[in-house]
Amino acid sequence: MLKKILFACFLLNMWVIVLAQTPTDYLSADFHKERRAILRLKMPKNSMAVIFANPIRNRANDVDYVYHQDPNFYYLTGFREPNAVLIIFSDNQKDAEGNSYNEIIYVPKRDSMFEMWNGKRLGVEGVKRELGFAMAKTSEEFATDAINFKSFDNVHILKFSDDYSNSLRDNGEIYDLVTAFKDQSGYHDMKIKNPNIQYIHKAIANLPDAKLGEVAKNLSQSLEIYPEYKEDTFIKAYISADNDGLRKELKQKIKLDLNKRETNIDFKFLQTALAEMRxxxxxxxxxxxxxxxxxxxxxxxxxxxxxxxxxxxxxxxxxxxxxxxxxxxxxxxxxxxxxxxxxxxxxxxxxxxxxxxxxxxxxxxxxxxxxxxxxxxxxxxxxxxxxxxxxxxxxxxxxxxxxxxxxxxxxxxxxxxxxxxxxxxxxxxxxxxxxxxxxxxxxxxxxxxxxxxxxxxxxxxxxxxxxxxxxxxxxxxxxxxxxxxxxxxxxxxxxxxxxxxxxxxxxxxxxxxxxxxxxxxxxxxxxxxxxxxxxxxxxxxx
Missing domain, CATH: 3.90.230.10 (Creatinase/methionine aminopeptidase superfamily)
Structure with a gap:
């Protein structure tokens, strides 16, 4: 028995030594928790925010660039590993056992072979212990959880990267997480996936008539900064309209088109809210x-x-x-x-x-x-x-x-x-x-x-x-x-x-x-x- 106690003490001392040899002045878990709480208060009722970690980026052949977390993801979580997704709910949810929660983080599972080559992962328990999450699951569970995204009035996301690669090694990579989200959320049904254009359409649809001409002028001046506006049929027509009568007609057409899109996916809220916070x-x-x-x-x-x-x-x-x-x-x-x-x-x-x-x-x-x-x-x-x-x-x-x-x-x-x-x-x-x-x-x-x-x-x-x-x-x-x-x-x-x-x-x-x-x-x-x-x-x- 004494030998077991001594061995346990030895392991504990070794762990303390290891911790002492790594940085301890990162942002605290409380900082990230507070950021999530502030964002939650800004969110509309019956909405959710879905934020993905940065992808791993390849340098050449089998060598990747040193991994760097997406700053927004880090700001809200403190998690510095890839292949993760964070969901924040505006209102409390209930799990199958009746437990209340308002956020979930999905992270890579522990894997001894992977960690031998690439270093220790936090895993589900590590994220709970060190980052203060009450609910954490493995990345592979994100797809199988079958979240009903369409039951929310708004699903807030940030613009996706265009370099998610599929290594085919496991089912919990960022490629799989993004693919699962797009398949389950109705993202593929969206007619317009550019957040700036989506935002402009919604803004025009809600404009008071007195502002129609002023906004058309501002949009015209924005063409050099946002060249994608030139490719959008509605925005082109709105800018070229030479009187408020035509602009009112276009406003109604845009409203009808927005209603046909039947999407609850929103690109603008997170961009604006996180900019205000950061x-x-x-x-x-x-x-x-x-x-x-x-x-x-x-x-x-x-x-x-x-x-x-x-x-x-x-x-x-x-x-x-x-x-x-x-x-x-x-x-x-x-x-x-x-x-x-x-x-x-x-x-x-x-x-x-x-x-x-x-x-x-x-x-x-x-x-x-x-x-x-x-x-x-x-x-x-x-x-x-x-x-x-x-x-x-x-x-x-x-x-x-x-x-x-x-x-x-x-x-x-x-x-x-x-x-x-x-x-x-x-x-x-x-x-x-x-x-x-x-x-x-x-x-x-x-x-x-x-x-x-x-x-x-x-x-x-x-x-x-x-x-x-x-x-x-x-x-x-x-x-x-x-x-x-x-x-x-x-x-x-x-x-x-x-x-x-x-x-x-x-x-x-x-x-x-x-x-x-x-x-x-x-x-x-x-x-x-x-x-x-x-x-x-x-x-x-x-």
Whole structure:
């Protein structure tokens, strides 16, 4: 008996040691449970939400990409494995034994052979124990449960991915889960599966007559953003109608068509509700997001100290990402951008294959992902440690625009305010430098907006209305003057972007990434410092 007790104690100690060697600062089970409760309160009566995990994506042959959970699924569950589905009900349901429940998660079953190759799964009991679900079942049970989706007034889903592959290995893969849902829910009977078009049809059907012309004008302006509108018969006819009489007729036709569709599947609710929830961060989220931002800022600092003209873009990228790993960040939040000289003029340049950065400015747009939350920090620095007069002139213009943009990040201000003030400053500065000839001149030297939300996604969802306390956004003005631009050649190949992650507060905005130097003077001072990597020399290879 004593031997059994000692052996049990040994196993318990080993388990404690294993737990101590893995991260413990993920979001809590209570956080995810609270998110589900908030979403449930937003849902219409007699409705259900069905959210699927991300598919596994193939890299080549029998090698898959490192798995990354769908951010919405993670936000609501904390589950980081594939092949799962979450159902949330607006109202309590009863099982066969009369037990009440309002949510179910379906997850892969435990499998010793699979786990020998790919690592431990939580399984049904693990999800109950560690993630706080009262009702969990295996993924294979999703199809056999035969849920009566058509008995609900609304079945809320998100737009499906188009890369669900069927490996034919078992019946609980995401391909099988999505297929079972489509077969049982009436999804195949839907005439229109594009959520944006479905939403527009419903909006037109419910429009007051006084708004018919105004909405037609707005739709016309949206064609470049949503080209799929051009392919829809009703929307095309509605835009081209030249009087409200025709628009009223089309409104009635759309109403009749909606009634014929006889579907309770809704694409819009979850998209809107989750955007409203995710755009404002909780204290628990802010702790993780701030750490991701600080890790990224420190990466910028270490690169400033280590930068040498003979370095390659790839090597510079590697230093950033080494710092991320040193702090325990699991991933990069997005493909790292390191563009020297003219390469910096490519906004999403990710080749990072220039072999020597020389005297160029090096634009470095990178962000660590820490426990699911990603930063987005950009610095632009001279590879040789000193800004040339032209580089300095452009840099200080962008910095001036960014300072004004950050100052505009006040609670209650419209989301687009930083963009407006930044563009005004940059256009005037480009005119003063002789790069453009008038304020009215159309140009592509600043082709993007300044701000987006960050969080579980680098471009986190949001309503993009007004700034609210505990939003975290970027402010990232830039100037890009590619070779061959219609201006003096001395400006060619200069690209500058400065991007910081800004917390909206009740008072003034807080720059979470301010640790990384931003001014010309402070960058040059940092670049003059000794780096711990100066003595890190590898042998030459042929």
């Amino acid at each position: 755009e404002v961060k909780t204290i628990e989220e802010l702790k993780l997001l701030t750490k991701a931002v600080r890790i990224s800022a420190i990466g910028q600092i270490e690169v400033m100290k280590a930068m040498k003209p003979e370095m390659s873009e790839t090597e510079i990228q590697g230093i950033h990402e080494f710092v991320y790993k040193k702090y325990g960040a699991e991933y990069e939040g997005y493909p790292s951008i390191v563009g020297a000289g003219n390469n910096g003029c490519v906004l999403h340049y990710i080749e990072n294959n220039k072999t020597k950065v020389g005297k160029d400015l090096v634009l470095m747009d990178l962000g660590a992902e820490y426990r699911g939350y990603t930063a987005d920090v950009t610095r632009t620095i001279p590879a040789n440690g000193k800004f040339s007069p032209e580089q300095k002139a452009i840099y200080e213009l962008v910095l001036k625009a960014q300072d004004a943009g950050i100052a505009a990040c006040r609670e209650g201000n419209p989301f687009w305010k930083p963009n407006v003030v930044s563009k005004e400053i940059i256009n005037k500065g480009l005119l003063d430098l002789g790069i453009i000839k008038s304020l009215e001149e159309k140009h592509m030297y600043f082709p993007h907006g300044t701000s987006h939300h960050i969080g579980l996604d680098v471009h986190d969802p949001g309503t993009y209305g007004v700034f609210k306390e505990n939003m975290v956004i970027t402010v990232e003005p830039g100037i890009y003057i590619p070779e061959g631009s219609p201006c003096d050649k001395k400006w060619w190949g200069i690209a500058v972007r400065i991007e910081d992650d800004i917390l909206i507060t009740k008072n003034k905005p807080v720059n979470l990434s301010a640790e990384a130097p931003r001014t010309v003077e402070n960058i040059e001072k940092m670049m003059a410092k000794k780096s711990v990597l100066d003595e890190f020399v590898l042998p030459e290879l042929d």
